[in-house]
Amino acid sequence: MPNPPGFVSLVGAGPGDPELLTVKGLRRLQRADVVAYDRLANPVLLKECRLDAELVFVGKHGDNPLHPSVPQEAINALLIAKARAGKQVVRLKGGDPFVFGRGGEEALELVRAGVPFEVVPGVSSAVAAPAYAGIPVTHRRLSASVAIVAGHEDPLKGGSSHDWGALARVDTLVVLMGMGRLEAITAALLAGGRAPHTPAAAVRWGTTAEQRTVTGTLATIAAEVRRAGLTAPATVIVGEVVQLRDELRWFDLPF
């Protein structure tokens, strides 16, 4: 008898606060036969899985999803094999699967293998980490546009695909995975014409109990981050909206 058809759900685990998982993501986790998860997803979420669910760590080292410790090809092969064996598979990824999550690549492999799948979007740390730090990425009169980039490319190397001159002119810029190259990124934005006094912040482990925020300006934030000893993972925000944190920092200054 053939196996019943398997299925893969590419699920965004959200930014860290486990309650920011979606209801749909929670339901998929609770029914899954197999869960392939990485380091960025809050591990407390795995407690929602069935006791007999197979949990597979396919995590990535450090701050850089371009260098997974489990090769992407092995992750793809795992998802396909489990689905072909008739399993309900959840691929649990930090944040949102399609915001620097390589979800698109996994989805393409599933399509090409004939494996049915769905995408369950998640709350991205690009928006939620600033929000928990009291920084709205858009705000009337201060910001009508927000750009999100991954910062693990070196903006001083010819290989960077970012147009930093253009990114310097978007009202709010959010940089994910940029802590390792913060000096180079801020230099590129300054060279692109962004004002040195533009407010800037770095939010480490945003939305979790470990959340810590360092603020400064575009000219000073790299030095402030170094002085504070703030390390990855962190979300960096550049733009006038950062000034709102003085009044809106609801999460780390409870009423």
Place this chain on the structure above:
Amino acid sequence: MPNPPGFVSLVGAGPGDPELLTVKGLRRLQRADVVAYDRLANPVLLKECRLDAELVFVGKHGDNPLHPSVPQEAINALLIAKARAGKQVVRLKGGDPFVFGRGGEEALELVRAGVPFEVVPGVSSAVAAPAYAGIPVTHRRLSASVAIVAGHEDPLKGGSSHDWGALARVDTLVVLMGMGRLEAITAALLAGGRAPHTPAAAVRWGTTAEQRTVTGTLATIAAEVRRAGLTAPATVIVGEVVQLRDELRWFDLPF
């Protein structure tokens, strides 16, 4: 005896699919004394409220949150008054409160009134509507940056605060609330140097059963949308990632 302290939760309802509400948002809805909601939030979510909860429609007409039918000042006053009366208040907003949701303005009013509050981020339609249409906003080799803008300003008027020349140079551009000005927006991006053959899509009622997608190029999408009779609300995506929809359209072409 003084009232017990009230509290306001600014909750993102997500993009439309009610299961894309976060677990935290659901819990806040289920315990709320008062829920102030607008037109963009999926009304089915209100079934989660207590039977004795006070539900207040503070919705906005049409596609444009800059012209609410209930003035923003009245919404602010309502939230403050209910919280001062000791109520647990939920302000339920479509998408995410801080992504063109005016959540920052409401939060500032609450701070200044001494009302304790929190932000519960939501899944933004800027990411989820493309995802349900089979379009990852980032993808290796195709897009390493995504910009999100509100399109209800007229880019041909001097008053537009958008730097369309810069936005034209970001890999993926997502325009929310832009259907009324799609001709002008695409013209501004073309004038900004974006290639006319850049793939483009408009996703109406993304993530819901009513989802409908029209595709074309930057040069043709406005005409395609008109020909198809597609109207607001819709999310517009411009960038090479749109071509992935041909393979990844999981939601409207079920397996």
